Amino acid sequence: MAVNKVVLAYSGGLDTSVILKWLQETYGCEVVTFTADIGQGEEVEPAQAKAEALGVKEIYIEDLRETFVRDYVFPMFRANAVYEGEYLLGTSIARPLIAKRLVEIAHETGADAIAHGATGKGNDQVRFELGAYALDPDIRVIAPWREWDLSSREKLLAYAEAHGIPVEQKRGRRSPYSMDANLLHISYEGGPLEDPWTEPEEAMWRWTVAPEKAPDTPESVEIAFVRGDPVAVNGERLSPAALLARLNELGGCHGVGRSDIVENRYVGMKSRGCYETPGGTILLKAHRAMESLTLDREAAHLKDELMPRYAALIYNGYWFSPEREMLQQAIDATQAHVNGTVRLKLYKGSVQVTGRRSETDSLFDEAIATFEDDRGAYDQKDAEGFIRLNALRLRLGARRG
DSSP: OOOOEEEEEOOSSHHHHHHHHHHHHHHOOEEEEEEEESSOSSOOTHHHHHHHHTTOOOEEEEEOHHHHIIIIIHHHHHTTOOBTTTBOOTTGGGHHHHHHHHHHHHHHHTOSEEEOOOOTTSSHHHHHHHHHHHHOTTOEEEOGGGTOOOOSHHHHHHHHHHTTOOOOOOSSOOOSSEEEEOSSOEEEESGGGGSTTSOOOGGGOOSOOOGGGSOSSOEEEEEEEETTEEEEETTEEOOHHHHHHHHHHHHHHTTOOEEEEEEEOTTSOEEEEEEEOHHHHHHHHHHHHHHHHHSOHHHHHHHHHHHHHHHHHHHHTOTTSHHHHHHHHHHHHTTTTOOEEEEEEEETTEEEEEEEEOTTTOOOOHHHHOSSOOTTSSOTTHHHHHHHHHHHHHHHHHHHO
């Protein structure tokens, strides 16, 4: 089937600039570019001039930072989602938003297909395409890395030179790592990290100071929550994106949020990645502390049982699946009373909870919990029958031998 127009997820870098030209040549089609600012820390406006130079007439450049944090990051953190015990899903949670906008722009512009620059060995191709198909079952997806033979940076550069594609050569040593950044995290893969025994070089990290070089004085920070979402830092109400950026700054100054992980990709291989997620690390600790005060025990325990499945759904690209949406409704229903403030201490790479309070929704009753005179709020004699009933099956089993 002929392709007349394609919407390309476009960064303006070498890979997507080559893809843009390759699409024009291979498919003889018009290309629409879409560039999203989700807090990657680089200017996105230059992408317009680069796209125009390659003959693109329809160019979308959008600031999606607030949408990203409000509608994707915060719902995920209500679930306390962590993949394989360590990964806070910084790359994974950005992909459904990009996929959604690609499909929407395709509809707006009458495009026949969308295209992305993810390789055929990683998770992102799965995330982009599962998201796209969930939103438009008939959309066509073009993944150049699965079609062309430009399998190295040298080949990409040669193609760019042959086709007059301007490539900016940044001064200084080129990073050996494949990196992805947004407001939630920055990731590093490839290069020296492909040997899982090699320790990351200190110069690799960009957001956080080394914990041993962090300030010798701890810093206290207070985070206020409303219905499970953070709304203020140290008494200052902030928008979702501004709040996460503030926590990134605070955490980065104290060396918080570094991780070095070997993870299981959905496509079947193991990969080693390093991540900086300072704000997310603080937020996860704070949210769990807020829930510890305000959530019913069984609701909290059931959330913890569901969390690994929820995290895997996001990691594997099923954000728009009915099962993720079902779990989200259940999770969100638990957050109605997750209101209050958590105080934390940041110190040399660590985050420690030092206090939590909720004036309206705390389930902590000091009169019952006290080790002092509880003035009859709790009858300790009741514990005897409770224990005997719960021990009944154990005693019967012991007698059987």
